[in-house]
Amino acid sequence: MAKTKKRKHIPGGWQDWMTDRVLRGAIWCALRLPLRARLWLMGRLIRHVVAPLAGYRDRAMDNLAHVWPEMGMLDRRRLADLVADNAGRTMIDNYDVKGLMRRMAKAAIRGDGLTAVEQAHSEGRPVLFVTGHFGNFEAPRAALVARGYQIGGLYRPMSNPFFNAHYAANMHALSDPVFEQGRRGTMGLIRHIREGGMGVLLFDVYDSAGVPIDFMGQPAPTLTSAADIALKTGALLVPFFGIRKEDGISFDVVFEEPVAHGDPVEMMCEVTSRLEARIHAHPEQWFWIHRRWKPKRQRKRAAAKMGP
Known part of the structure; x- marks a missing residue:
């Protein structure tokens, strides 16, 4: 079976707009809650809604596979979810200056x-x-x-x-x-x-x-x-x-x-x-959602330097 090609993310497109709308509303609501409830809410929101919608979960799992290829799929999924939870807590921490x-x-x-x-x-x-x-x-x-x-x-x-x-x-x-x-x-x-x-x-x-x-x-x-x-x-x-x-x-x-x-x-x-x-x-506290390595791009750049 042919592998399904992932849809390319376009910065400033509808996904970014929707993600921002969700986050703005969540931030506004969360800042009106007590601290413990606020952190719990934002952790769960990023983990279960934003990370899957924005592709952050998949990106984190890809990065984990790149660094720790021996890690199983379920462990990568669990760790990616914990990363998203920390990201959500960090976001609302920092919006309450x-x-x-x-x-x-x-x-x-x-x-x-x-x-x-x-x-x-x-x-x-x-x-x-x-x-x-x-x-x-x-x-x-x-x-x-x-x-x-x-x-x-x-x-x-x-x-x-x-x-x-x-x-x-x-x-x-x-x-x-x-x-x-x-x-x-x-x-x-x-x-x-x-x-x-x-x-x-x-x-x-x-x-x-x-x-x-x-x-x-x-x-x-x-x-x-x-x-x-x-x-x-x-x-x-x-x-x-x-x-x-x-x-x-x-x-x-x-x-x-x-x-x-x-x-x-x-x-x-x-x-x-x-x-x-x-x-x-x-490991759950580093933002694995970042494109830190970009191995394909690195390979292309290395090949271009070598020439024909």
């Missing part, structure tokens, strides 16, 4: 890099935090902002243009300056860091201009932007993670030991290794 900051003001923060961060803050020295789409990646930023820090950032626009409009506005609400990824945004972040500021970058997204670095055992093009900015500005490069606890509500906030300055690719290999360790410990 004031509430998240109140929660994180009381949260314990720890890690080998915390002392270095506190000292840099007191001395007005630059710090660039780096993390991945893991747990709630805004929780550590909120914890610092709630303690009087100003943490800028660089974000990659969402592929869904309808959703991106309010997603970007919400990022600005937590702490400015926030810049859209691109040459102009990168220069803005560099100026902020160079002047003694603090900022955060999420590095675990596919970019064809990146350097192939093994991620979870498979090559993944990775930009060296975080290392490059740290080297240009003299900033500490500090990995941090907001790890969701078993209650599904609270977080462990960990600031890891700063990555030593050196070769940019080696620095990003170290950053990647730090994230991998967190994923192995909590």
Whole structure:
């Protein structure tokens, strides 16, 4: 039997519009519920409605098969559903900016890099935090902002243009300056860091201009932007993670030991290794719904470079 060809997703098409309408309505309703009910509702909505509708479940299962081919279909489905649940909880966490900051003001923060961060803050020295789409990646930023820090950032626009409009506005609400990824945004972040500021970058997204670095055992093009900015500005490069606890509500906030300055690719290999360790410990908390590897595209690009 011939294999059914998957319908190509068109950014800005009806699927994106419908997904955004569902999410906007759910966010509005959920923010009027108590915290525990709100998180439960959004976790279930993304898990059972949005993820299947938007193709996130299939994408997560494909990525899991790419990295762990020995994992059975049922285990991949179960893990993909847990990933969607965490994504839903993270979304509504971050749409309640004031509430998240109140929660994180009381949260314990720890890690080998915390002392270095506190000292840099007191001395007005630059710090660039780096993390991945893991747990709630805004929780550590909120914890610092709630303690009087100003943490800028660089974000990659969402592929869904309808959703991106309010997603970007919400990022600005937590702490400015926030810049859209691109040459102009990168220069803005560099100026902020160079002047003694603090900022955060999420590095675990596919970019064809990146350097192939093994991620979870498979090559993944990775930009060296975080290392490059740290080297240009003299900033500490500090990995941090907001790890969701078993209650599904609270977080462990960990600031890891700063990555030593050196070769940019080696620095990003170290950053990647730090994230991998967190994923192995909590695989359900990384956003497997991202197109991190794009193996077919990588093969095509490699073949094109080799020529006829």
